[in-house]
Amino acid sequence: MPELPIDPGLVEEDHARRGGDLERDFASLGERLARRGVAIDAIAARAARFGVAIPTWGVGTGGTRFARFPIPGEPRDVFEKLEDCAVVQQLGRATPTVSPHFPWDRVDDPRELRRAAEAWGLGFDAVNSNTFQDPAYKFGSLTHTEKAVREQAIAHNVECIEIGRQLGSRALTVWIADGANFPGQQHFARALERYLESLREIVRALPGDWRVFLEHKLYEPALYSTVVCDWGTSYACAQALGPQALCLVDLGHHAPTTNVEAIVARLVQFGKLAGFHFNDSKYGDDDLDAGSIDPFRIFLVFHELVDAERRAAPGFAPAYMIDQSHNVTDPIESLLASAQSLQRAYAQALLVDHDALDAHQDANDALLAHRTLKEAFETDVGPILAMARRRAGGAIDPIAVYRASGWRARKATERPQQLGVQAGIV
Numbered sequence: 001m002p003e004l005p006i007d008p009g010l011v012e013e014d015h016a017r018r019g020g021d022l023e024r025d026f027a028s029l030g031e032r033l034a035r036r037g038v039a040i041d042a043i044a045a046r047a048a049r050f051g052v053a054i055p056t057w058g059v060g061t062g063g064t065r066f067a068r069f070p071i072p073g074e075p076r077d078v079f080e081k082l083e084d085c086a087v088v089q090q091l092g093r094a095t096p097t098v099s100p101h102f103p104w105d106r107v108d109d110p111r112e113l114r115r116a117a118e119a120w121g122l123g124f125d126a127v128n129s130n131t132f133q134d135p136a137y138k139f140g141s142l143t144h145t146e147k148a149v150r151e152q153a154i155a156h157n158v159e160c161i162e163i164g165r166q167l168g169s170r171a172l173t174v175w176i177a178d179g180a181n182f183p184g185q186q187h188f189a190r191a192l193e194r195y196l197e198s199l200r201e202i203v204r205a206l207p208g209d210w211r212v213f214l215e216h217k218l219y220e221p222a223l224y225s226t227v228v229c230d231w232g233t234s235y236a237c238a239q240a241l242g243p244q245a246l247c248l249v250d251l252g253h254h255a256p257t258t259n260v261e262a263i264v265a266r267l268v269q270f271g272k273l274a275g276f277h278f279n280d281s282k283y284g285d286d287d288l289d290a291g292s293i294d295p296f297r298i299f300l301v302f303h304e305l306v307d308a309e310r311r312a313a314p315g316f317a318p319a320y321m322i323d324q325s326h327n328v329t330d331p332i333e334s335l336l337a338s339a340q341s342l343q344r345a346y347a348q349a350l351l352v353d354h355d356a357l358d359a360h361q362d363a364n365d366a367l368l369a370h371r372t373l374k375e376a377f378e379t380d381v382g383p384i385l386a387m388a389r390r391r392a393g394g395a396i397d398p399i400a401v402y403r404a405s406g407w408r409a410r411k412a413t414e415r416p417q418q419l420g421v422q423a424g425i426v
Contacts, residue, residue, distance in 0.1 A: 002086075038351060051096045053097040059084035062326050087402065092336045095322075101127075104130065124167040125319060153198065161210070179222025203241050247267050273318055277323035280293040289329070337399065
């Protein structure tokens with residue numbers, strides 16, 4: 001049995017306090033769904049199988065270009081990060097895996113890190129490389145004009161693959177900050193060709209059962225142009241690199257008002273969807289909690305994913321990860337809330353009447369097609385999610401139990417550190 005960071009008695013008290021109301025709410029919702037031909041227990045079982053990875057950096061406070069404001073009890077190393085990830089999984093039961101980042105999470109023996117994760121009941125998802133902070137990467141990494149710098153970036157990614165292999169991961173995520181701030185600074189075609197040349201070396205180092213996730217971003221930190229700036233560029237590169245290369249979608253890496261769900265549908269159709277970095281945004285790559293700004297957009301994304309699952313789309317096996325910057329909230333609470341929002345969108349998408357939707361689409365009935373989606377989105381699936389958590393041993397109200405546990409105050413004592421305003425971290 002995995003070690004539990006939060007006293008199980010607090011979870012049991014939560015069940016005793018809220019269980020009766022949950023049973024009644026679940027039964028009432030079940031009756032309403034039954035009239036729509038939906039079995040609530042089947043939806044709860046599928047929602048319980050949903051899982052999204054936590055990035056190790058997500059349990060610490062993030063930052064802006066101007067400052068970072070730490071909070072007491074933040075993890076000081078990757079082992080303490082795993083401890084906080086275990087809290088999120090114990091209470092929320094939707095985050096069974098962790099996505100590490102190197103060199104931030106480098107340890108002397110990766111096998112020790114794997115054993116620590118297993119003790120907490122956690123596994124490892126994709127590993128993430130870092131080719132954007134070393135001074136050598138000021139003018140690019142995998143696309144740098146100097147071969148020595150490109151070789152440094154390639155070697156780092158190959159090292160990440162080896163670390164990930166020891167951790168039990170089977171995917172590498174590659175995001176580069178390479179680009180230009182001024183017109184004329186960079187030759188667009190030559191830069192992209194250098195990217196492909198570098199990635200070919202990385203792909204050759206992949207084990208046969210591994211995948212490489214290519215992550216695109218419209219802008220930032222390069223503000224005039226980025227080498228892998230959109231899903232079309234990412235898709236073209238993934239095609240050129242072969243079947244192990246797939247396209248990762250970060251919800252904040254597009255222009256405002258971009259139809260992300262259509263991009264998802266295209267990548268599924270072309271067999272090149274790697275998965276997602278989930279977050280939410282108002283203006284740009286805000287990295288806000290998932291569902292905090294536009295929950296309907298996340299629902300529409302999951303509608304495409306459920307549709308692909310329903311059609312058994314070839315090669316469909318998306319990886320899900322939360323990628324957020326928690327600047328003004330407790331990161332554990334934000335991760336609990338975000339995981340619930342994603343699980344909620346998935347459960348709502350499972351309620352879509354696809355037969356009716358197909359008929360309305362074929363009849364060009366725009367209103368009823370839209371209303372079919374809205375009926376699913378507007379259904380309060382809260383009792384389904386809470387029941388799935390309770391049945392899995394999690395908390396009915398995870399944030400309430402977390403606050404009652406005093407975890408943050410206790411860790412503030414156990415993890416002493418220098419607090420105050422620090423230099424900005426993007």
